[in-house]
Every structure is written in C-alpha cells, then in structure tokens.
Amino acid sequence: MSALRIEQVTTKKVIPKTEDLVFGKHYTDHMFVMDYQEGKGWYDPRIVPYESITLDPAAMVFHYGQTVFEGLKAYRTEDNQIKLFRPDENFKRLNRSSERLSMPQINEKDVLNYLKELIKIDQDWVPAEDGYSLYIRPFVIATEPNLSLAPSRSYRLMIILSPVGSYYKEGIHPVGIHVEEAFTRAVKGGTGTAKTAGNYSAAYKAQEKATKEGYSQVLWLDGIEKKYIEEVGSMNVFFKINGEVVTPELNGSILEGITRMSIIELLKTWGVPLSERRISLDELFRAYEQGLVEEAFGTGTAAVISPIGELNWNGKKMIINNKETGEVAKQLYETLTGIQTGKVADPFHWTVNVR
Amino acid sequence: MSALRIEQVTTKKVIPKTEDLVFGKHYTDHMFVMDYQEGKGWYDPRIVPYESITLDPAAMVFHYGQTVFEGLKAYRTEDNQIKLFRPDENFKRLNRSSERLSMPQINEKDVLNYLKELIKIDQDWVPAEDGYSLYIRPFVIATEPNLSLAPSRSYRLMIILSPVGSYYKEGIHPVGIHVEEAFTRAVKGGTGTAKTAGNYSAAYKAQEKATKEGYSQVLWLDGIEKKYIEEVGSMNVFFKINGEVVTPELNGSILEGITRMSIIELLKTWGVPLSERRISLDELFRAYEQGLVEEAFGTGTAAVISPIGELNWNGKKMIINNKETGEVAKQLYETLTGIQTGKVADPFHWTVNVR
Numbered sequence: 001m002s003a004l005r006i007e008q009v010t011t012k013k014v015i016p017k018t019e020d021l022v023f024g025k026h027y028t029d030h031m032f033v034m035d036y037q038e039g040k041g042w043y044d045p046r047i048v049p050y051e052s053i054t055l056d057p058a059a060m061v062f063h064y065g066q067t068v069f070e071g072l073k074a075y076r077t078e079d080n081q082i083k084l085f086r087p088d089e090n091f092k093r094l095n096r097s098s099e100r101l102s103m104p105q106i107n108e109k110d111v112l113n114y115l116k117e118l119i120k121i122d123q124d125w126v127p128a129e130d131g132y133s134l135y136i137r138p139f140v141i142a143t144e145p146n147l148s149l150a151p152s153r154s155y156r157l158m159i160i161l162s163p164v165g166s167y168y169k170e171g172i173h174p175v176g177i178h179v180e181e182a183f184t185r186a187v188k189g190g191t192g193t194a195k196t197a198g199n200y201s202a203a204y205k206a207q208e209k210a211t212k213e214g215y216s217q218v219l220w221l222d223g224i225e226k227k228y229i230e231e232v233g234s235m236n237v238f239f240k241i242n243g244e245v246v247t248p249e250l251n252g253s254i255l256e257g258i259t260r261m262s263i264i265e266l267l268k269t270w271g272v273p274l275s276e277r278r279i280s281l282d283e284l285f286r287a288y289e290q291g292l293v294e295e296a297f298g299t300g301t302a303a304v305i306s307p308i309g310e311l312n313w314n315g316k317k318m319i320i321n322n323k324e325t326g327e328v329a330k331q332l333y334e335t336l337t338g339i340q341t342g343k344v345a346d347p348f349h350w351t352v353n354v355r
Numbered sequence: 356m357s358a359l360r361i362e363q364v365t366t367k368k369v370i371p372k373t374e375d376l377v378f379g380k381h382y383t384d385h386m387f388v389m390d391y392q393e394g395k396g397w398y399d400p401r402i403v404p405y406e407s408i409t410l411d412p413a414a415m416v417f418h419y420g421q422t423v424f425e426g427l428k429a430y431r432t433e434d435n436q437i438k439l440f441r442p443d444e445n446f447k448r449l450n451r452s453s454e455r456l457s458m459p460q461i462n463e464k465d466v467l468n469y470l471k472e473l474i475k476i477d478q479d480w481v482p483a484e485d486g487y488s489l490y491i492r493p494f495v496i497a498t499e500p501n502l503s504l505a506p507s508r509s510y511r512l513m514i515i516l517s518p519v520g521s522y523y524k525e526g527i528h529p530v531g532i533h534v535e536e537a538f539t540r541a542v543k544g545g546t547g548t549a550k551t552a553g554n555y556s557a558a559y560k561a562q563e564k565a566t567k568e569g570y571s572q573v574l575w576l577d578g579i580e581k582k583y584i585e586e587v588g589s590m591n592v593f594f595k596i597n598g599e600v601v602t603p604e605l606n607g608s609i610l611e612g613i614t615r616m617s618i619i620e621l622l623k624t625w626g627v628p629l630s631e632r633r634i635s636l637d638e639l640f641r642a643y644e645q646g647l648v649e650e651a652f653g654t655g656t657a658a659v660i661s662p663i664g665e666l667n668w669n670g671k672k673m674i675i676n677n678k679e680t681g682e683v684a685k686q687l688y689e690t691l692t693g694i695q696t697g698k699v700a701d702p703f704h705w706t707v708n709v710r
Contacts, residue, residue, distance in 0.1 A: 066556040
C-alpha cells in the first residue's frame with residue numbers, strides 16, 4: 001500500500017442546503033485519485049481538491065470504452081456516526097467488472113481505506129436529514145493515448161462524492177413500467193453483469209420510448225428469447241406471487257445488485273418463501289389473471305426499493321396491489337434504510353463505520 | 356454554418372519518418388473541435404493546436420458511455436493530390452450511431468468541410484509512400500458533469516489525425532481466426548450497428564483468448580443462437596463458396612461497414628455472384644468438407660482486405676485456399692486501394708479531393 005498523499009483545498013465550498021440538492025449535481029471539496037501503469041501497478045494514491053482532469057484526445061476511454069464504476073452511499077446516523085453499507089461488496093464488484101473489460105484489479109481493502117479517509121476529510125458534506133446521504137462514485141478510466149484496438153496500458157481510478165436528496169420527496173409511491181420488446185440491454189456473453197459505461201447509454205432509447213408513453217421506467221427482457229424478465233430500469237426486480245417472492249436468477253446478463261443480494265438474505269432470515277429463477281412475462285401475466293400477483297418492486301442503491309404499480313406490455317396492462325406499496329416492499333425499505341442509518345440493529349454486520 | 360475559427364501552432368512538430376510510424380501513436384499539429392449545448396445546438400467550430408482536453412470528473416462520458424466515433428483515411432496521390440474515400444458515408448454513419456446513443460445530429464456537409472480545412476492545414480502529414488495514409492478519427496463525447504442517468508445536455512465533437520503505416524508491412528498474408536462461442540459482441544436491439552466505445556472494449560476478452568491460442572482475430576457469432584456468422588475482429592467478413600461471394604446480411608447487430616458496402620458494389624459491377632444472407636458456421640463447415648470454400652476475408656478501413664487462411668472452431672479446423680490470398684481478395688484489395696490513391700479510375704465517384 002503506497003502512502004496516501006493529501007492536498008487540502010485552501011477555500012472550502014459552501015455546502016448546499018439539503019432542500020436544494022439535485023441528484024449528481026453537487027460535488028464535495030475533495031476527490032480521490034490513483035494512477036496505474038502497466039509494469040508499475042497502481043501508484044500515487046492521493047486526495048486532492050475536486051477539479052477537472054486533463055486527458056489526451058486519444059485517451060482510450062473516449063474511443064474504446066474501457067471504464068467501470070460503482071455507486072454506494074454514506075449515511076449520517078442519529079448519534080452522528082458516518083456509515084457505509086457493504087462497501088466491500090462494491091469494490092469486489094468493481095474488480096469483477098474490470099476483469100470483464102480487461103482492466104487491472106485494485107486492492108479492495110486499500111481502496112476502501114482511501115475512501116474512508118476521503119469521507120473523513122469531507123465529512124461535513126454527509127447530510128444529517130432523514131432520507132439524505134452522500135453518494136459515492138468510484139470509477140476507473142483507460143487513459144493511454146492510443147487508437148490501436150487493445151487494452152490500455154494506463155488507467156486512472158477516481159472517487160467523487162455528491163450529497164444527494166431523498167429519492168422519494170413525497171414518500172414512496174409506485175411507478176408505471178413499460179415492457180421493452182425491441183431494444184436489448186444485455187445478452188449472455190456480453191457486458192450486462194459489469195458496471196461499465198456502455199451498458200447505460202445503450203438503454204436511453206428505450207427509456208425515451210417509455211417516457212413518451214407516460215411510464216417511468218423500462219422492464220428489460222432477456223436478449224435471446226425476449227421472454228424472460230431481467231431488470232427494471234437500472235434496478236433488479238422482485239415479484240411477490242401467491243405468497244412467494246420471485247426474482248430473476250443471475251444468468252450472465254443481469255447485474256449482481258448489492259441491494260438485491262441483501263434483500264435475498266433478509267427474506268431468508270424472515271422465513272419468507274423466495275426463489276431465484278427464470279420468470280417469463282407470460283408466467284407473470286398468467287399469475288396476474290388468476291389474481292396471484294401481490295407485489296412488484298425494483299431494487300438498487302439509489303432508491304433502495306421502488307414499488308411498481310403498473311406494467312404495460314404492448315397494451316396489455318397489469319395493475320399491481322391497487323397501485324399501492326405492498327407490505328414486503330415496505331418492510332424491506334424500512335429495514336434496509338434502518339440498517340443503513342443505524343436506526344435498526346445490524347445483525348449481518350453490513351455497515352462499516354467511517355469514523 | 357458558424358464561422359470556422361483557426362488558431363495555428365507557433366512551433367510545428369517534427370513529422371516522424373514513415374518507417375517509424377506506429378498505428379495510432381502520432382498526432383498532427385492541429386485538431387478540430389466543436390461544442391454542443393442543448394437549446395443552442397453546435398457552436399464554436401475551431402481548428403486549434405492538438406492538445407489535451409479538460410473535463411469534469413463527473414462528465415457523463417466517463418460514467419454512462421455516450422460516445423460515438425468514425426475512422427477514415429486521407430491518401431496522397433502520385434500527382435500530389437489528397438483524397439478522402441467516401442467521407443460522406445462516415446458522417447452519415449456517425450449520425451446513425453448518435454441516434455442510437457441519444458446524441459445530437461451533426462450537419463454532415465459542414466463537418467466534412469471542417470475536416471477538409473483541418474487536413475489542408477496539416478497536409479504535410481499525409482504520407483506519400485505506398486501503403487501509408489493519414490488516419491482520421493472524428494468522435495463525439497458527452498461532456499455534461501452529471502451523475503443522473505439521462506442523456507447529456509452537452510457534447511464535444513473532435514477530429515484528430517494520425518499518420519499511419521501500411522497494415523501489411525510484409526505484404527498481405529492470410530491470418531488464423533478463432534471462432535468465439537462464449538463471449539458475445541452484439542445482439543439485435545443492442546448497439547452492435549453503432550460505432551460506440553462500449554462495443555470495442557467488450558471484445559477484448561475474446562481477443563485475449565484468441566491470442567493465447569495463437570490466432571490473430573476472433574470470428575463473432577450471433578448473440579442469440581450462436582450459430583450465424585457476424586463479423587471477424589472489428590471487420591465485416593466475406594466468404595467465396597462454390598463461385599459465389601457470401602457476406603452476412605445486415606441484421607441489427609452487424610456494423611454497416613463502408614468497405615463492406617463498397618465491395619458489394621464492386622462485385623456487382625464485376626458480375627461476380629454475390630449474396631447478403633444469413634450464413635451459419637455449420638453451413639460453412641459443410642461447404643468446406645465438400646471442398647467448396649474458396650476464399651475468406653475480413654474487410655474494414657484499417658486493413659481494407661484481410662484474408663483468412665485458417666478458422667478454428669473449438670478444435671475443428673478449416674484451412675482456406677492453402678493459406679494463400681485468393682483471387683477475389685487480391686482484386687478487391689488492388690481496386691480499392693487503387694481508387695483510394697488515385698491509381699485506378701473511380702467510376703463510382705467515391706473519392707473526394709481535399710485540395
């Protein structure tokens with residue numbers, strides 16, 4: 001582990017009022033940066049003032065897309081501690097994503113320590129208000145200036161921090177979802193399980209369609225048969241059908257969500273019947289016609305739980321739980337956010353104190 | 356069309372000797388830059404010294420991957436003219452790629468004119484030696500600093516120029532190809548037809564496997580059935596089977612190559628039997644067993660024609676034309692490079708003079 005270099009700002013920014021926060025628009029005073037060179041490994045880990053970066057126009061990230069990222073949050077507890085939620089899982093996944101994109105591995109423990117130092121320095125930016133948090137974005141980009149089609153020999157890892165508002169300004173309320181049949185998010189053998197930039201912009205066209213039709217998000221089907229449910233928007237998805245909670249099994253194109261993983265562990269502990277398996281849209285609609293679809297919700301870091309009130313499959317509509325948030329969704333939301341903010345006991349040791 | 360602003364360098368670089376050129380490593384003195392802002396459109400087109408660019412670490416290109424690019428070449432003719440090959444097709448395709456990635460359209464004619472001005476300013480960099488050319492890389496990146504998952508509201512278009520050596524230092528010689536069955540390049544409904552960064556780094560893992568097994572390139576199968584031939588490396592692919600030239604039809608996941616398109620037009624003019632259709636690896640191997648596979652080659656801007664001498668499909672091997680370059684490949688290579696460099700008549704009006 002190289003010595004961490006710290007260069008503090010001379011003038012601190014004014015921290016925006018929590019009510020003025022817009023997701024992903026405000027950044028703290030500092031950022032973490034570390035460089036990689038083939039043959040040398042990662043070097044010069046440093047916390048420096050948040051500032052623009054300078055890259056050659058031929059830097060490979062602009063041309064061939066080697067980039068991976070993560071998203072996690074820091075929460076301020078009532079007794080004024082700062083907690084992270086399962087950050088080790090984020091750095092493990094960053095490494096899995098990097099492996100898929102032929103990018104170098106990081107030392108997960110070292111980077112978690114650097115992150116803790118960064119948050120300590122910018123700790124005044126972690127909001128105290130209920131529902132607010134500090135969003136953390138680690139990312140790695142290919143920096144070698146070279147138009148040859150081959151993995152870059154240099155990279156930069158950065159971590160930036162952004163205080164964010166509650167995803168639910170007026171409380172959780174279920175959203176309407178458009179089932180996408182033409183565009184494909186990911187396919188087996190592709191990059192769907194990696195958090196890499198290309199997966200996200202590839203989804204914008206389908207989101208445009210959904211928005212035009214008055215829906216909030218897209219339900220993604222598998223890229224091969226266009227039959228099986230994969231994800232909703234950029235979240236994993238769960239259904240409660242006839243007392244059992246069902247979520248699509250990880251199949252090589254579904255993102256391995258950390259919220260998804262935590263929910264599965266919680267439901268098992270609670271003794272709620274659960275299965276991870278292939279589920280087709282046909283099966284879901286048949287269950288709906290029999291009155292058996294009890295709940296549906298997306299899960300992810302940003303919203304934690306996002307209940308689904310309506311599904312539109314090419315004109316065939318499904319109204320779920322009278323467009324109200326279901327009991328399982330509510331319990332999961334309260335438990336997860338409770339653990340994250342230290343209000344609920346954490347028997348799984350999921351949270352990590354920053355200080 | 357906004358007025359083009361030109362800022363010349365004060366000290367020119369030393370132009371490398373052609374024998375020292377490495378693909379994509381040397382850049383000319385100037386570059387073209389133009390910015391886009393939602394509500395304002397494209398503005399401030401300018402030719403400026405080649406230099407690093409400065410971006411916010413939250414610039415969306417690093418996180419959600421909105422970026423598209425093109426690749427084309429300028430050639431110096433024997434009578435000292437400078438020619439481009441079908442540049443209008445490159446800018447049309449750039450716009451098609453941008454549409455897929457929810458990025459703004461450019462005015463193709465204006466940008467072609469800007470490119471011509473840029474090449475005129477750096478004209479000394481266009482190599483005169485046989486097989487050498489000036490590689491042109493237009494690309495657009497999302498620049499808005501915002502971690503929200505939605506299309507960027509600002510972009511930058513840049514064009515950089517790089518003198519490049521002959522793809523074939525020791526003359527064309529056929530390469531060995533590994534058929535990839537696990538990794539997938541692209542699938543219908545995805546971004547396979549767009550020239551966007553994410554498609555390229557997604558292919559590195561398969562290329563790694565091919566290299567390890569002693570093969571030069573990867574043959575990509577369709578992402579759905581893993582049966583039908585799509586592309587080879589980052590090129591389109593052609594086979595000559597029992598007197599007929601066959602290339603996979605454009606299906607929503609295959610890149611619409613400009614060399615591919617030109618070859619199809621040439622073969623039609625020559626009266627060579629040709630079909631664009633689905634072709635499975637099974638069909639190809641059956642034809643091979645009957646002694647009917649006469650030629651195979653990849654096509655693209657970098658190599659123009661890249662003959663395939665051997666295919667390895669999971670241990671099943673195919674040796675094509677005794678690992679020698681076939682007649683059709685040779686004729687196509689000579690005609691295309693001849694037209695590009697002004698040595699052969701251009702009845703299709705494919706070339707455009709820069710000056």
